Amino acid sequence: MRLARVLHVLPYLVVALSLSACVNLTAVRDYSTTAGSVVSQTDVAAMWTGAADRLAQLPNQPQERIAKLRADRERVFKEITKVHNLLGEYYLAVAALAADELVKVDTPIQNLADGVAELDSAFNAEDKQAFISVASLLRLPLDAYRQRELKKFLLQTREPVDRLLTGLAKLNAIYEQSLQGEREIAEAPYRRYLAEATTPPATKLLLARSLREVSAQYDDYLRAVRTYSSSIQLIREKHQAMIAATSDTGELLANAVAQLRQAQASLREARLAIKQASGK
Amino acid sequence: MPKANKTVKAKKATKAKATAKTRGLEKAVALTSVDDLLGLATDLRAAATDLDAKASTAPAEDKPELWAKADDLRWQAQDIYTEAAELALSEIAPFVVEVVTQTADARKVIKKIDKIKNVIEIAGDLVHIAAAITARKVGPLKAWLKELKSDLEQYRKA
Numbered sequence: 537m538r539l540a541r542v543l544h545v546l547p548y549l550v551v552a553l554s555l556s557a558c559v560n561l562t563a564v565r566d567y568s569t570t571a572g573s574v575v576s577q578t579d580v581a582a583m584w585t586g587a588a589d590r591l592a593q594l595p596n597q598p599q600e601r602i603a604k605l606r607a608d609r610e611r612v613f614k615e616i617t618k619v620h621n622l623l624g625e626y627y628l629a630v631a632a633l634a635a636d637e638l639v640k641v642d643t644p645i646q647n648l649a650d651g652v653a654e655l656d657s658a659f660n661a662e663d664k665q666a667f668i669s670v671a672s673l674l675r676l677p678l679d680a681y682r683q684r685e686l687k688k689f690l691l692q693t694r695e696p697v698d699r700l701l702t703g704l705a706k707l708n709a710i711y712e713q714s715l716q717g718e719r720e721i722a723e724a725p726y727r728r729y730l731a732e733a734t735t736p737p738a739t740k741l742l743l744a745r746s747l748r749e750v751s752a753q754y755d756d757y758l759r760a761v762r763t764y765s766s767s768i769q770l771i772r773e774k775h776q777a778m779i780a781a782t783s784d785t786g787e788l789l790a791n792a793v794a795q796l797r798q799a800q801a802s803l804r805e806a807r808l809a810i811k812q813a814s815g816k
Numbered sequence: 817m818p819k820a821n822k823t824v825k826a827k828k829a830t831k832a833k834a835t836a837k838t839r840g841l842e843k844a845v846a847l848t849s850v851d852d853l854l855g856l857a858t859d860l861r862a863a864a865t866d867l868d869a870k871a872s873t874a875p876a877e878d879k880p881e882l883w884a885k886a887d888d889l890r891w892q893a894q895d896i897y898t899e900a901a902e903l904a905l906s907e908i909a910p911f912v913v914e915v916v917t918q919t920a921d922a923r924k925v926i927k928k929i930d931k932i933k934n935v936i937e938i939a940g941d942l943v944h945i946a947a948a949i950t951a952r953k954v955g956p957l958k959a960w961l962k963e964l965k966s967d968l969e970q971y972r973k974a
Contacts, residue, residue: 629926
């Protein structure tokens with residue numbers, strides 16, 4: 537009888553134990569998934585690499601230089617892609633470690649309990665429930681293990697990941713200035729003929745319209761670079777908050793989770809904006 | 817900083833300095849950083865803008881030459897931006913290696929947890945098989961053997 541009473545209490549004990557050891561890693565998982573999808577984006581780098589193709593469409597451009605620029609940029613783009621992919625994989629690994637599904641043992645334990653019930657007819661519903669409750673306790677050491685490993689992983693990679701994100705920020709600055717320089721090459725022929733007193737007024741009107749179109753295109757490209765740049769900056773800033781969110785210290789955790797949720801929303805918007813602007 | 821990375825940086829700096837020299841820029845700057853290269857490219861673009869301004873007031877026969885020079889400087893600036901991107905990548909190369917190693921370790925932890933869950937699945941399958949044998953039920957036995965095979969395959973993959 538005493539054993540039966542203990543078995544009755546066990547499910548509640550399991551729930552209580554689970555809750556006491558529980559750290560809210562959902563925000564870390566969601567944030568890492570979003571951050572991973574942003575850092576692995578290569579749209580802006582691809583746009584920078586495509587300079588040679590855009591400049592080749594302009595009249596009287598040096599073909600040898602266009603070929604060299606294309607080859608050089610494509611070579612560099614391959615290396616840039618590796619950094620984006622690596623950071624994407626890094627955030628995916630963080631998200632996988634932070635996912636509660638990783639340590640969920642309910643289904644295999646239920647399967648085991650069903651098997652025991654089939655094997656032994658004396659193993660009644662109450663016994664089965666008690667068995668599941670006790671066996672589910674296995675989740676606790678598994679959860680503690682993954683939390684410890686997640687924290688260790690985040691702390692060990694804090695500096696190198698920050699350096700990689702700083703590197704991406706530097707690349708973004710290069711893309712922005714490079715696109716401004718490319719814009720000057722693309723706009724120069726129009727500006728020169730517009731400044732000429734001998735250019736007929738009708739031609740000037742057409743030239744001005746073409747110049748506006750070229751300018752608008754580069755405005756879009758530059759907007760995409762700036763949006764991506766601020767997204768990377770945001771991910772860099774929130775990296776510390778993500779590490780804080782793996783700790784179970786009350787207010788700090790609550791603040792960090794709120795920050796991560798906010799960052800996640802703006803990153804989603806940024807990603808859409810980049811896709812739209814660079815797709816033109 | 818690893819020796820290989822230092823060599824790459826030194827080579828880049830020498831290349832950038834030589835580029836600056838051949839371009840007639842008299843700046844006494846040590847082009848060892850991305851910022852230095854970006855500064856050089858900005859100077860080249862500013863020089864191109866000056867040449868365009870000069871061309872706008874120059875006699876018609878001088879204009880093509882001035883425009884060609886301006887274009888040349890702008891193209892050189894584009895090459896410098898490519899060099900700057902290469903330098904930025906070489907600066908982060910050691911950290912790439914570090915993150916690759918740590919991420920691989922994290923994946924091992926995930927696999928380890930998956931394996932533990934898989935072992936419980938296999939134990940469950942074995943108990944079901946034992947129950948099917950005891951009850952002499954061929955249908956369920958076949959189904960659980962199939963399940964066991966699939967779980968063992970998953971375990972091997974993890």
